[in-house]
Amino acid sequence: MMNKPSVQRDNSGALTIKISSDAVNHIRSFGNLEGKNKTNLRVAVKGGGCSGLTYVLELAENPSDNEKVISENGMELYVDKKSYIFLAGTTLEYQGGLNGKGFVFQNPNAKTTCGCGTSFSV
DSSP states (O other), X not given: OOOOOOOOBOTTSOBOOEEOHHHHHHHHHHHHHTTOSXXXXXXXXXXXXXXXXXXXXXXESSOOXXXXXXXXXXXXXXXXXXXXXXXXXXXXXXXXXXXXXXXXXXOTTOSEEOTTSSEEEO
């Protein structure tokens, strides 16, 4: 049986989204490859995938007007309010190595996930 990750909260006790330093380093590498000086990350959820909802990651320089800004490990995460409901408490990690999966979402809101880890249901 798999243990669920602990729920992530900010200093005020509100649910938040965390990103590991290893994930930040990989995102910055992707930004450098694209010639972007300032690389931050837009994180969203949209309908689709084999479990009903799928994660969306996009390099971004600035937030949109309707996005929540979360600062973590020297990077800003931009999350729209609708996606935040599904992502609150999530940790975004990067797993490398021979059997590595790349970016991995540890989402306590996900009731089921697909085998590849890119979609989930609540």
